[in-house]
Amino acid sequence: MAKKNLSEMSFLDHLEELRWLLVRSTIAVIIMACATYFIADYLFDVVIFGPTRSSFFTYRFFCDLSHKIGFADSICINDLPFIIQNTEMEGQVNMFVWICLLAGFILSFPYILLQIWNFISPALYEKERKGVRVFIFFSSLLFFIGVVFGYFVVIPMSVNFVATFSVSSIVKNQFTLESYIGMFKTSILASGLFFELPIIIYFLTKLGLVTPKFLRKYWKYAVVIILIIAAIVTPPDVVSQLIVAIPMLLIYEASIFISILVHKKQLKANG
Incomplete structure (x- = not known):
């Protein structure tokens, strides 16, 4: 069919x-x-x-x-x-x-x-x-x-x-x-x-459910959550915590960057 x-x-x-x-x-x-x-x-x-x-x-x-x-x-x-x-x-x-x-x-x-x-x-x-x-x-x-x-x-x-x-x-x-x-x-x-966060943010931005402004507004809360997660799963030393936290922070930043690109493209298309 x-x-x-x-x-x-x-x-x-x-x-x-x-x-x-x-x-x-x-x-x-x-x-x-x-x-x-x-x-x-x-x-x-x-x-x-x-x-x-x-x-x-x-x-x-x-x-x-x-x-x-x-x-x-x-x-x-x-x-x-x-x-x-x-x-x-x-x-x-x-x-x-x-x-x-x-x-x-x-x-x-x-x-x-x-x-x-x-x-x-x-x-x-x-x-x-x-x-x-x-x-x-x-x-x-x-x-x-x-x-x-x-x-x-x-x-x-x-x-x-x-x-x-x-x-x-x-x-x-x-x-x-x-x-x-x-x-x-x-x-x-x-x-x-x-x-997969960058991909998810890409589609949420296209649907208008998420904006770069929203992600930037809650950036500090995201950092705190990531640092807490890193502190929980690692031994109590700074090196180990940074090794876990830095890639997660980079993923979040990449998501914001993708959201900005999608948002700008949408604004341009809407004139």
Whole structure:
């Protein structure tokens, strides 16, 4: 059946398009999740539990950086005194499924974006519809950069903080598999989606829901929130907090810049 124009589509037609968007996206995630089954050992031993070892790349990088800036071993991580244990009968099975689904979502993200584009494209001008490749490329790139940032920066910082924090030497850190995987999923997805902020601001500005003036007005609040987040997930040292906060601040600034460009273009078009 030929696809209807936007003006010809009823509310039920829109719901039907949305349903198929969700169906196709879900199938893509499941297919990619099943594909990760064949690399499950590497996925868990090297990727998922990599940040639990002091030999992880990020920890070694910080140690080298510590020596170069004259801090000696002050931010070196030589030991992570905790263990991860499973306390649920089906805990490992559930976590295996969730991690495969997470990997499936990440790998199929460009395809999901394509489905979203196909859903919203009827509301766009013909000239804007031709930007599908640019949209998919930059949206996917930002998401993957965010995922990498979450994996190599946010997760190691969080793991190091909770592993070394103790209210008393009597208390030993023994984290459940569910809590570790939950932190892992949240950090990865939150970072990936946060890096989508410039794309989100682009569309919100085009719709008139956000303006550069609004973003500038609440800039200081955004800075405070970002610094608080950085302080929570990092050890109590300035270097670590800046490494987390600076990329997030740059993303926010990039969003403001994009909003300015879109707003100026709209004002010019309106004469």
